[in-house]
Amino acid sequence: MTSTLIKGGLVVTDAEETQADLLVQDGRIAALAARNSAAAAAFTADRTLDATGKYVIPGGVDAHTHMDFPFGGTFSSDDFETGTRAAAWGGTTTIVDFAVQTKGQALREGLDRWHAKADGRCAVDYGFHMILSDVGDGTLREMDTLVEEGVTSFKMFMAYPGVFYSDDGQILRAMQRTADNGGLTMMHAENGIAIDVLVEQALAAGRTDPRHHGEVRKALLEAEATHRAIQLARVAGAPLYVVHVSAAEAVEQLALARGKDLPVFGETCPQYLYLSTDNLAEPDFGGAKYVCSTPLRPREHQAALWRGLRTNDLQVVSTDHCPFCFTGQKELGRGDFSKIPNGMPGVEHRMDLLHQAVVDGHLTRRRWIDLACATPARMFGLHPRKGTLAPGADADVVVYDPHAEQTLSAATHHMNVDYSVYEGKRLTGRVETVLSRGETVLERGTYTGRAGHGRYVPRGTCQFLG
Ligand SMILES: NC(=O)NCCC(=O)O
Numbered sequence: 001m002t003s004t005l006i007k008g009g010l011v012v013t014d015a016e017e018t019q020a021d022l023l024v025q026d027g028r029i030a031a032l033a034a035r036n037s038a039a040a041a042a043f044t045a046d047r048t049l050d051a052t053g054k055y056v057i058p059g060g061v062d063a064h065t066h067m068d069f070p071f072g073g074t075f076s077s078d079d080f081e082t083g084t085r086a087a088a089w090g091g092t093t094t095i096v097d098f099a100v101q102t103k104g105q106a107l108r109e110g111l112d113r114w115h116a117k118a119d120g121r122c123a124v125d126y127g128f129h130m131i132l133s134d135v136g137d138g139t140l141r142e143m144d145t146l147v148e149e150g151v152t153s154f155k156m157f158m159a160y161p162g163v164f165y166s167d168d169g170q171i172l173r174a175m176q177r178t179a180d181n182g183g184l185t186m187m188h189a190e191n192g193i194a195i196d197v198l199v200e201q202a203l204a205a206g207r208t209d210p211r212h213h214g215e216v217r218k219a220l221l222e223a224e225a226t227h228r229a230i231q232l233a234r235v236a237g238a239p240l241y242v243v244h245v246s247a248a249e250a251v252e253q254l255a256l257a258r259g260k261d262l263p264v265f266g267e268t269c270p271q272y273l274y275l276s277t278d279n280l281a282e283p284d285f286g287g288a289k290y291v292c293s294t295p296l297r298p299r300e301h302q303a304a305l306w307r308g309l310r311t312n313d314l315q316v317v318s319t320d321h322c323p324f325c326f327t328g329q330k331e332l333g334r335g336d337f338s339k340i341p342n343g344m345p346g347v348e349h350r351m352d353l354l355h356q357a358v359v360d361g362h363l364t365r366r367r368w369i370d371l372a373c374a375t376p377a378r379m380f381g382l383h384p385r386k387g388t389l390a391p392g393a394d395a396d397v398v399v400y401d402p403h404a405e406q407t408l409s410a411a412t413h414h415m416n417v418d419y420s421v422y423e424g425k426r427l428t429g430r431v432e433t434v435l436s437r438g439e440t441v442l443e444r445g446t447y448t449g450r451a452g453h454g455r456y457v458p459r460g461t462c463q464f465l466g
């Protein structure tokens with residue numbers, strides 16, 4: 001395997017920023033040395049990448065994607081091949097996707113199915129969480145085996161009754177199991193039973209447009225479920241990670257719990273930071289493009305999310321990448337917003353949108369890398385192999401041009417979906433070159449990766465727990 005010297009850039013990790021050169025050998029980071037030092041002068045490699053004026057950062061870790069995911073009678077439109085290629089374009093070199101337990105099935109069947117979907121098709125490395133949708137004695141026993149195998153996190157849903165929903169008893173049992181086996185419960189925190197009542201009432205009153213999706217999925221019902229999940233986790237003595245937090249009131253619940261030193265963590269996504277209920281109200285059924293759950297909120301919620309990211313009441317930004325084409329998929333919900341498949345595309349743009357947050361003064365550069373690389377790697381047992389630039393780590397490296405200008409558009413993105421939720425949005429900063437385990441998958445804007453390069457990564461347990 002070729003060795004690569006990345007020279008002249010500003011190396012940014014969650015811990016420090018240094019003018020340093022970085023040597024990659026055999027797929028790993030071999031060494032870092034300060035610019036112009038004797039150690040740097042001694043570096044030799046088969047090829048040199050000039051990163052002058054650029055940042056050299058760890059490859060992104062997106063801990064929340066849904067490739068080829070069944071929802072609302074259809075499947076998300078990116079499979080593992082197209083979705084991980086788009087991830088590579090955007091500087092994300094590891095994804096953690098959600099394998100699904102179908103009702104009546106063993107976890108093993110669901111996990112095997114997800115391995116079959118991904119095996120030999122990925123451009124970048126990947127791991128799996130497991131969605132629990134049928135918690136009984138067998139499922140509880142299987143959770144222990146999965147943790148030992150490297151599937152160390154389990155998503156449960158307080159939403160979607162009749163589909164993925166678990167009741168409080170099932171949630172408590174699964175949490176008790178993780179208290180013993182070291183797993184981490186990831187919670188979709190919305191009161192789905194109450195939401196379904198509001199959905200029924202809205203449809204009966206003729207309120208069928210996409211914007212009503214946002215109106216019935218109330219912030220208070222996200223906050224209530226977040227509060228309940230935290231109390232159940234306390235009773236179980238288990239840690240909790242709340243996914244796709246969008247409501248200010250839910251951030252408040254996380255902050256209260258963290259103020260008590262409870263092992264409670266939270267994730268938000270770029271769509272909640274940049275989009276709002278204004279998008280859900282776009283005419284001619286255009287709002288359907290923005291239907292996801294938890295839903296987009298009124299703009300006022302964004303300040304609480306940015307603050308939560310700064311104060312560490314929220315620790316991770318993932319994408320919840322779950323794209324459905326407008327034509328033929330989102331359209332399933334014309335005349336009934338509850339039939340619009342939930343989810344939106346995003347895996348390609350997370351690193352750039354968070355860099356824009358640095359440009360806009362919401363985050364520091366190191367916090368950008370912390371939220372997008374280091375903390376998701378630690379949260380899901382991948383650090384220091386992933387999420388940082390240190391000797392011995394996988395050489396997942398991005399050369400990032402902080403001055404390049406770009407305009408996001410469906411015409412130029414690489415995700416397999418026929419619209420962009422950020423159509424026309426201008427960003428400062430762009431991924432230039434990407435290495436995945438030392439192999440170049442993107443070189444100055446030309447894709448050089450291949451399906452099958454990406455490997456399955458078994459994970460350890462959450463590294464924030466004592
Ligand atoms: N978020 C969403 O709308 N779709 C994907 C499934 C989930 O994460 O709840």
Ligand SMILES: [Zn+2]
Pocket residue numbers: 188243244293294
């Ligand atoms: Zn969810």
Ligand SMILES: [Zn+2]
Pocket residue numbers: 064065066320322
């Ligand atoms: Zn999701």
